[in-house]
Amino acid sequence: MSPSETILVFGATGQTGRHFIQHPLRDGHRVRVLARTPAKLGDARARVEAVEGSITDDLDLDSLLEGVDAVVCLLGDARAQQDRKVNTEFVQRLVPAMRRQGATRLLYQAGALSAPPDRALPVGLRAVRSTIARSYLGQHRDNEAVMRYLTDEADDLAWVVHRAGIGSDGPSKGALERSSRSPSIATFGDCAAYGYGLLSDPAAVHTCDVSSYARGGSAA
Numbered sequence: 001m002s003p004s005e006t007i008l009v010f011g012a013t014g015q016t017g018r019h020f021i022q023h024p025l026r027d028g029h030r031v032r033v034l035a036r037t038p039a040k041l042g043d044a045r046a047r048v049e050a051v052e053g054s055i056t057d058d059l060d061l062d063s064l065l066e067g068v069d070a071v072v073c074l075l076g077d078a079r080a081q082q083d084r085k086v087n088t089e090f091v092q093r094l095v096p097a098m099r100r101q102g103a104t105r106l107l108y109q110a111g112a113l114s115a116p117p118d119r120a121l122p123v124g125l126r127a128v129r130s131t132i133a134r135s136y137l138g139q140h141r142d143n144e145a146v147m148r149y150l151t152d153e154a155d156d157l158a159w160v161v162h163r164a165g166i167g168s169d170g171p172s173k174g175a176l177e178r179s180s181r182s183p184s185i186a187t188f189g190d191c192a193a194y195g196y197g198l199l200s201d202p203a204a205v206h207t208c209d210v211s212s213y214a215r216g217g218s219a220a
């Protein structure tokens with residue numbers, strides 16, 4: 001990334017988000033976040049520009065995006081997503097606002113159990129999705145609709161989707177790499193670091209890949 005950019009983060013209070021924002025802050029970038037409960041940002045609250053609100057509100061997205069170089073969505077609300085494609089509805093409003101404000105880069109984190117638009121999930125992942133992870137079905141359907149929308153209607157933006165495989169909030173297990181293989185079961189911190197790197201990786205643009213630990217890391 002260029003020095004001193006402005007990054008707008010949705011989901012900064014979440015399990016991936018709270019790790020993610022540390023990276024641009026460490027590199028001297030400005031971080032703006034939309035949070036339903038800014039107090040959940042803890043110590044980071046003093047270092048970011050926090051706007052209180054929900055993606056389901058009638059937001060002034062143009063103001064939120066003013067001066068923004070890159071947008072990051074680390075959003076999830078499995079209960080709300082059971083009944084409604086909350087994230088898709090939001091991304092469909094976000095993308096036109098990004099165009100109006102000249103923000104060209106978008107990182108969206110989905111899950112490894114969400115199928116990419118161009119292929120079915122491997123049998124093993126399909127089995128996990130329909131059994132032990134079935135309470136997240138709505139979230140996966142929502143994330144899949146986001147991927148389809150970006151693929152079909154947003155090829156003018158430099159978007160990238162990370163279909164993360166996350167298992168714990170423990171210590172780092174190594175560096176993740178983009179992969180079309182089976183996903184590693186990664187930590188939230190490693191996914192956050194990987195996602196931050198994706199923002200400045202031109203080879204990742206318009207991909208919806210999973211990630212695996214590099215050789216030497218603890219791949220699942």
Ligand SMILES: NC(=O)c1ccc[n+]([C@@H]2O[C@H](COP(=O)([O-])OP(=O)(O)OC[C@H]3O[C@@H](n4cnc5c(N)ncnc54)[C@H](OP(=O)(O)O)[C@@H]3O)[C@@H](O)[C@H]2O)c1
Pocket residue numbers: 010011012013014015016017034035036037040053054055056074075076077109110111112139143163164165166167
């Ligand atoms: N958790 C996993 O094991 C896992 C595994 C693989 C992939 N993923 C994917 O990674 C993405 C993020 O997951 P995560 O586990 O890091 O997130 P998370 O811990 O569930 O946090 C979700 C974030 O989204 C925010 N959010 C939800 N609804 C919102 C709304 N209406 N308005 C504003 N903010 C809202 C939450 O804010 P509040 O703090 O206000 O709730 C929180 O900051 C999801 O797409 C998920 O499918 C997760």
